[in-house]
Amino acid sequence: MEHVCFCPLSRFAICGGTHGNEMSGVYMVREMQKQKVDQMGSVSITSILSNPPAVDACRRYMGTDLNRCFTDALLSGATTDDTPYELRRARELNAQLGPKGSPEAVDLLCDIHNTTANMGLCLIFYSFDWIALHIYKYIQSKMTSAPVRAICLNEPSSEAYSLESIGKHGISIEVGPQPTGVVRADIFNMAKEAVDLSLEWLHTFNSGSTFEGGEVEAYTPVRSVDYPRDPTTGEITAAIHPQLQDNDFNILRPGDPVFQFFSGETVKHEGEDLYPLFVNECAYYEKKVAFQLTKKITVTLPSVGVKKD
């Protein structure tokens, strides 16, 4: 079996409040800063509140969604008086934790998010990052409080738009369901456990352990589905059907109900068998996404270990 070596992963950044109303990350970062957590064994830790004005206002963002500002094109643009706050902030974060794609970037960046969808704990990352996938495998083997899943996005690095793409390795830790503006202890504890296990993995990796390869399941996006809308006003005219609501990751087959109009009729799923997620995510109404459809894949991981001098 293939074995892949990586340099020690000694710089870890944890970000919260990238969306100012997703509270697990906000309180986790605040607690870490209060306890002055900056080291765990071989790993140095930076904790950052990504979007402080949005956190203060308890809003997702002030001008534009911060977590869509990290493409190479957007990061390299010129900052003028007209630049929206979040684009400026993205460039600051890139300077502090990156620059993206350079040797100075942090080794692992974990960005904590919440969703109103019933997704349990999800680790989201770009392409087949062996480090991220091994951390996922490790967390999945250790966590019993919630189902743990991985979502692999398809973008090449230059098009990767979210904060965690700044790090050499990056994971978005998405935990739900939790309403925006609310902190639930159970959800907070899940997010905290995932972060603690990630740190544990890094430390174990750095001290020379080999992590055995194997097969893991993950989900990759196929397409998203919008709500039925009124053609004049653009308002939604249906809600997620009760049989789909809260059933993220349960296979959706043709003929299964997906929407229920406010007047009562049902809309059914058409096309192939797919796995829905982000079902009824609050922030996606404006992005015209009622749910995303994914396919399940099996990824074969090589064993990994730290490069020895």
Place this chain on the structure above:
Amino acid sequence: MMQPRQTRATPPQCSGREVAGDKMEVDEVVRLPRLSRVAVCGGTHGNELSGVYLVRELLKGRKQVMEEEERPPSVLTVLANPRAVQQCRRYIDTDLNRCFTHAALKGPSSGPVPYETTRSRELNAALGPKGSPGAVELVCDLHNTTANMGLCLIAYSDCDWICLHIFRHLQRKMPDVPMRYIHFDVSNKESYSLDSVGKHGFAMEIGPQPHGVVRSDVYAAMKAGVQHMLDWVCFFNSGSTFEGEYVDVFTMIKHIDYPRDGETRNITAAIHPQLQDRDFCLLHPEDPLFQTFSGETLRYKGSEALYPFFINECAYYEKGIALSLARKRRVMVPAIRVQTEREEEEEEEEE
């Protein structure tokens, strides 16, 4: 100021306990004036979406039945805070549902006025004026909460027989929906919410639902609740007698705030996992209340076991409320029937 009109046998400012005593005969039927106009209001908080979409559906439906004869009650459907709805926010400048005290409604007219203050005065003119004979007979204001409260009717009175009978009707018609009646013991003068504008009124609060999200199951419960309420009003107006019975009423006693950092005022703990989602399950002294972000348990230090509700309501963080606590008591609700026209005239002559 107008008191809810009732027959002489029942004193106007009563408490349920007095009625259960010997001031009233068990088989006496209280006669109450007909309910000619009902206002159904949604979007008082612009991100509580069940009411927003229900009001929009009702408005669509009404366009289709406009040619039909309007039989009482006439139903006014109102989107209370259109600007907040458009931005999917709770409010623009200030919480609309705190703008209906008599003082706020009259208030000084000079200087910059928050949007919601202007709006509350418009609503008061349209549905009130509060406390006057011109006010609509019944206001039903639709709300959602992030707390696991099922369906709650929230009212300022524990002896408004109209509201209490509507509650019992909903309970019978919707047995699968957990349902409670919450009473805020606030005088008419100090009552601050939209439902206080009508001669009778209540908020219909359904959760859990995240703000900015519409769930089918919650929407369906609200739609059914409003329909059953309107049906009940029709039955009442057409002369049905509603038998007396006991109703469990939760009376708000106090609120508890989150523990906060002395300097920043940021909260330092979340609702404990053993309390989260357990609205209306009795909270005993020493039961876990909060879990700090470092993992420590903080316990309820009150001396009396009380019923918690609005546990972890999103909008209440800024109001300093982690949960509210209530006492439960049994109220004897008398039988009621609509006044006949002659009884109405006789009463008017007396006043």
